[in-house]
Amino acid sequence: MTTKVGIPRALLYYYYYPMWKDFFQTLGCEVVVSDKTNKSILSDGSKNCVDEACLPVKLAFGHVINLANKNVDYIFIPRLVSMAKQEYICPKFLGFPDMVKHNVENLPEIIDTTINMRLKTSEISNAYKQVGRKFTGNRFKIWQAYRKGQKSVQRLNELLLSGYMPEEAFAVMYGKEKDKLSSGGDINIAIICHPYIIHDSYISMNLIGRLEKMGANVVTADNLPEELVRQQATKLPKRLFWTLGQRMVGAGYTFVNDNNVDGVINLAAFACGPDSMTSELIDRTTKKTRKAPLLNLTLDEHTGEAGIVTRLEAFIDMVRWKKSKQLPGVALVN
């Protein structure tokens, strides 16, 4: 019987799923992904996690529980300390595997290898070697699996750059049916948000889908090239040490001054530490100069859908109106 490795559809799944999938499959494992977020996944997560945690962490708990119920042999939740030199993801990522292990009952074995590229980028291959040794003694095979995974991530990044959202890109990569990139809208809306919120249509209240329905073409921070966001983020007074935060600020700076972008939405998570700082920075530092209007939204477990929708509609109306008048930058802050 093949070994089953579970991957939660949460956190950095949206950036690394192809890496993980191809790595484990090359090693001969079966990869099982948790179900798409639904009400019970979210409520299981909230029940087992401390109240004060942010929504994405609670949700990730729910996905781990979902996998545990699928009788997998392992769940892969690496300790993602740092994915870039001198940077971190977030304190909660640092503690996530421990939080899960000590709060969720009846778990299969957790693979929580540390990935820490803060000091040395080459650390990443060591981390995968360590994981691989659980499944085979064949060093060559592990190396092969790692290379394969890396190639898949490259492919993912190419697809993201050409405008696909992560789950769409996965569908393209793994040969499933996929609707064509839509581009028929009359306005272009850019979204700044953590990947694990915006690309989860359940907790983001299907923001992307809603916008598309309203006739907008949507891009997210994840569709921008790494070099560009990093270069934009150097406008900050000090290097930002959060990798995702850096992407958000860099994307924010890019979008608000892009003539092709008609409106920017910054979707922050309630109680998210980094967001409380990056939202403030994006808003403040672009207030006087930005060309596109900016809408700040905060999302939490109890956010009523109606409230968000109303604000969204008002914003889109304003964007359209402004576009038709070609008015110079009007700053919209809440």
Next chain:
Amino acid sequence: MKVTFPHMGNLYICVKGMLEYLGIEVTMPPKTSKRTLTLGSKYGPEFACMPLKLNLGNFIEASELGAETIMMAGGCGPCRFGYYAQVEHSILQDLGYDYDIVVLEPPDKSITELTSRVRQITGKKSWWKVIQSIRYGYLKSRAVDTVELLSFKTRPRELLTGETDRALNQALKEIDRAQTVEELKLAEARGSEMMQDVAVDSNRRVIKIALIGEIFTLLEPFANLNIERHLGRLGVEVDRSIYLSEWINDHLFMGLLKGIRSTKEYCRNASPYLNHFVGGHGLETVGSVPVYAKQGYDGVIQLFPFTCMPEIVAESLLPKVSAAYNIPLMTLITDEHTGEAGMITRLEAFVDLLERKQYQNYQGARSQELEVRMS
């Protein structure tokens, strides 16, 4: 150039001492108050952690008194503290406060970044003098720690309510006033004497509680709603998992001073519950519980401001640690709306629980003793 810096409990005594030692003019913000918080909440990001808001309020209030340059600590992540200065500065600029800001933090590229920043404050003073001043500031923090530790012991045992705090204020004033190393030594000795002079009932049975958690909330009485005082009056002897001198060494001197009480022991004890550093003092918080349990403490209280990331990680692990070491735990999360009265009620209930537990243990031990004797 009038220099100011944010409040954090008695930190001002040390930093002011250090700067004045160098002949630098200091303009301190008024003691942190309701107004400070109101200002900070009004202008700060809604979901920022409380220390950021209080810092901001401090700076606004200090500016009203004529402060021109801010000196503060920084960091390189993963916690928000490392970006406080930049966000605060940007807010102040937007509000029209014309501050220069000097951040003391580990340099990104080379040590000259740091030295030139220090030079912005110290001007042409010799490095020798600067080092002397650092040592002096550090000695002040040690003196503060000494008298505070004594206050932990006397407060629950004082015969006259409020005597400890009166003595402590006096002792801190003396330490603050000292101008030279010699004077400081005298002040510390006198301060200790004052604390020991507080009339106490040394036979009183006290409950021992360790306060653990986020450093700013632990050290700033405004942020912790005077928890030490309230506990003391409920007959509780407290300890704090972090002292001022440790923070000074870690954050202002970047760990330059070696060999002082170190929180390494806490970090060692955090495993198997938390196996990695998580920023702030999250790891220390988790690891301090086994240490305090082994030292015979009756309970622990974790304190942190709403949305504090490292402490949320710790919070999710503490129930396990507390159960494993059979030491009761209470978590207090503070925000703008936390009221002192509500907190006191919770503290009373917790102390009550600990007293009953202590009594049961005592009874249990006695009945065992009787059984042994009878058999």
